[in-house]
Amino acid sequence: xxxxxxxxxxxxxxxxxxxxxxxxxxxxxxxxxxxxxxxxxxxxxxxxxxxxxxxxxxxxxxxxxxxxxxxxxxxxxxxxxxxxxxxxxxxxxxxxxxxxxxxxxxxxxxxxxxxxxxxxxxxxxxxxxxxxxxxxxxxxxxxxxxxxxxxxxxxxxxxxxxxxxxxxxxxxxxxxxxxxxxxxxxxxxxxxxxxxxxxxxxxxxxxxxxxxxxxxxxxxxxxxxxxxxxxxxx
Amino acid sequence: xxxxxxxxxxxxxxxxxxxxxxxxxxxxxxxxxxxxxxxxxxxxxxxxxxxxxxxxxxxxxxxxxxxxxxxxxxxxxxxxxxxxxxxxxxxxxxxxxxxxxxxxxxxxxxxxxxxxxxxxxxxxxxxxxxxxxxxxxxxxxxxxxxxxxxxxxxxxxxxxxxxxxxxxxxxxxxxxxxxxxxxxxxxxxxxxxxxxxxxxxxxxxxxxxxxxxxxxxxxxxxxxxxxxxxxxxx
DNA sequence: CATAACAAACAATCTTGCCGGTTTTTGCTG
DNA sequence: CAGCAAAAACCGGCAAGATTGTTTGTTATG
Numbered sequence: 243x244x245x246x247x248x249x250x251x252x253x254x255x256x257x258x259x260x261x262x263x264x265x266x267x268x269x270x271x272x273x274x275x276x277x278x279x280x281x282x283x284x285x286x287x288x289x290x291x292x293x294x295x296x297x298x299x300x301x302x303x304x305x306x307x308x309x310x311x312x313x314x315x316x317x318x319x320x321x322x323x324x325x326x327x328x329x330x331x332x333x334x335x336x337x338x339x340x341x342x343x344x345x346x347x348x349x350x351x352x353x354x355x356x357x358x359x360x361x362x363x364x365x366x367x368x369x370x371x372x373x374x375x376x377x378x379x380x381x382x383x384x385x386x387x388x389x390x391x392x393x394x395x396x397x398x399x400x401x402x403x404x405x406x407x408x409x410x411x412x413x414x415x416x417x418x419x420x421x422x423x424x425x426x427x428x429x430x431x432x433x434x435x436x437x438x439x440x441x442x443x444x445x446x447x448x449x450x451x452x453x454x455x456x457x458x459x460x461x462x463x464x465x466x467x468x469x470x471x472x473x474x475x476x
Numbered sequence: 477x478x479x480x481x482x483x484x485x486x487x488x489x490x491x492x493x494x495x496x497x498x499x500x501x502x503x504x505x506x507x508x509x510x511x512x513x514x515x516x517x518x519x520x521x522x523x524x525x526x527x528x529x530x531x532x533x534x535x536x537x538x539x540x541x542x543x544x545x546x547x548x549x550x551x552x553x554x555x556x557x558x559x560x561x562x563x564x565x566x567x568x569x570x571x572x573x574x575x576x577x578x579x580x581x582x583x584x585x586x587x588x589x590x591x592x593x594x595x596x597x598x599x600x601x602x603x604x605x606x607x608x609x610x611x612x613x614x615x616x617x618x619x620x621x622x623x624x625x626x627x628x629x630x631x632x633x634x635x636x637x638x639x640x641x642x643x644x645x646x647x648x649x650x651x652x653x654x655x656x657x658x659x660x661x662x663x664x665x666x667x668x669x670x671x672x673x674x675x676x677x678x679x680x681x682x683x684x685x686x687x688x689x690x691x692x693x694x695x696x697x698x699x700x701x702x703x704x705x706x707x708x709x710x
Numbered sequence: 711c712a713t714a715a716c717a718a719a720c721a722a723t724c725t726t727g728c729c730g731g732t733t734t735t736t737g738c739t740g
Numbered sequence: 741c742a743g744c745a746a747a748a749a750c751c752g753g754c755a756a757g758a759t760t761g762t763t764t765g766t767t768a769t770g
Contacts, residue, residue: 301624303537320750390535402681432686436674447636452666554716
């Protein structure tokens, strides 16, 4: 049976672990390697975390290789040894942030018992949590910058599209109640992601009370979508 | 009667014109002035339009004073005569883009006949149109950059908050059917703006069909919100 | 003549990619 | 198993290019 086939007897744990495996970035597993290899992976992760920190607090435009190296605690020369160019580094950041985002999402799903998982607000809360992480903030910065930076778009768009598709196909396995309706699940995910992303952008401009109301209303909307109370076709 | 009072007999035309007046930027009206003043305003608008173009196509990080001057068709020295520093220029761009955004929105509302205006998709379509303009793209770039750029935030946030509040209080006048429910109107506006902004950010990543579905679903959601089918309180 | 609009050049600061040099780890060989 | 050369990790400095604000100069208006 292929990895895309369904096996109704699998637990949510097994399903989500397998989903994550498909999103895992390459070159970051130090299992069964020598000391140099392990050290290399460790340094690389420190660099990626530093880059995420930098993107989150200073934005893409003000994220410099100098700053990343400082935060990572190594010299700029050492960093350029692992990532020869800024593009190479950013490419790895994209894969890494997407993986982390869905890891947090699936962790949240897994932590719920089945009855709680299908309650109307649970999915939104967990989505909201996975969107409030430094990793997603960094991803959002890149997504935004990619719209106006051709060089960045060249490495961002192919990855983002592929990872988006993979994440959609894999995370639905954690929602048996959506299994029969992939299109509905896709719409719900896109809808929630769009609204919450928009909320994230305006978080400093809008009052907290407005943001809370929008989130609460979104939860009810998604619940109705799942129950079929709002048929999608116009 | 104060400018904030309601006058049920006013036409939508009169109402929206008065709403715009409160949002109009200062120093851009050349009425009854001498030749130098008129020339100055004309050049300043050329600079603002160039800045909007630049922000839209290159993003805030890559928007340089050099590029703006080039697009505006004047020398960099001449531009710095009108806007001594980049901050001064950006501050004017904020006011200008917000004004333009609501001008387009109210123009769209005004163009509808009353029966059409209260149809469920009309509001979303017009909102969507006002969010697809170069002016709003530029505003969004600034809103995003302001989250990670303290210097920009200092000039952006106060303006954005004030203009947001003014726009909300004024544009509701164009919707008699919302007049009794300011909170509901605010929620609908925030909700639609958040979702459509999120859509705008991911426009290059997501397939067009997904974006269309999200928009259609948003329209139905807002319609239900107005009809009270979805009570807001949890 | 004073002021506004406009132009061009300049210094100071940043950022990137590259290059030479040092230390540590690995693997081969006698 | 000792020794040694290759490779990997790491560091500091440099030149080229870009961006901002200032300054000096020119033309047109009041």
